[in-house]
Amino acid sequence: MAKNCRFAVAVHIATLLALVGDKPASSEWISTSVNTNPVVVRRILSALAKAGLVRSSRGIKGGSVLSKAPADITLLELHRAVDEKDPPPLHNQQPNQQCPVGKNIQRVLTSVLERASKASDAMFADTTLAEVVADIERDA
Amino acid sequence: MAKNCRFAVAVHIATLLALVGDKPASSEWISTSVNTNPVVVRRILSALAKAGLVRSSRGIKGGSVLSKAPADITLLELHRAVDEKDPPPLHNQQPNQQCPVGKNIQRVLTSVLERASKASDAMFADTTLAEVVADIERDA
DNA sequence: TTAATGGTAATTACCGTAATTACATTTAGA
């Protein structure tokens, strides 16, 4: 398997935690809904904990709970918690710096990509976990 | 090498073509600015040609030229010409359809991701190749 | 006829990712 699905799994997990409320959910239980390995779930939970979005406790009766109300968690927070922060270099080989285009293209592209990324982030920031939960409850 | 840099290379190539105007540019020459293999350049050019953005001719004195004015080519067109059209599935394993969350999360996520993608595309649509060229000429 | 060019298939190598295994650590409760 290869495709990055951390964001999708993070939203999935957060939605489950929102639904069970204060009861700590185990990675084992979560993994049966996501249909993946419990370790994968724990890795995502670990990233969410570092971002202050969940709290996890060990031992019997341990598990994870949200540390904020679903209405106060945006999808942008979930996205930033699990995905790479700094964008990778645009080209693989550095373009020819002797060529005016090669010398400047990365600066120009970075600016455009940043605007696109900000626009995309605004959409994620505009959706809360509570809305996702409401949408899912509507059908379920 | 692994990272997808087709969009960056496509903009790079299109900018070069815009600068040389009517003179057909060879993949060999383009590759020295991009600093990659001529075949990689030809593959991108092939995609751009399929999208109607460039015309290529074979043989001696052959090469590629833009088929539209730079002011009439948006970065969105370049992006769509070279990148995958349909988004891949969100999860790797299908979520548990017995769970309300597993059953509905993909529909909800798809909707959010589509909004984010549209917002991002709007930024690309808002920038023309002519603007990129102008930006590069400003420094060069 | 030749040399320069694009078109494209096939192969290779690399790298990010999820999946899996293994094991240490923590914790509640009998």
Place this chain on the structure above:
DNA sequence: TCTAAATGTAATTACGGTAATTACCATTAA
């Protein structure tokens, strides 16, 4: 205090997307 259930995390494996490269055919102007 012992045990069972849970997290934390490192190490390894396998897969898949990508660029790079090679090879070869087709086209074209001189």
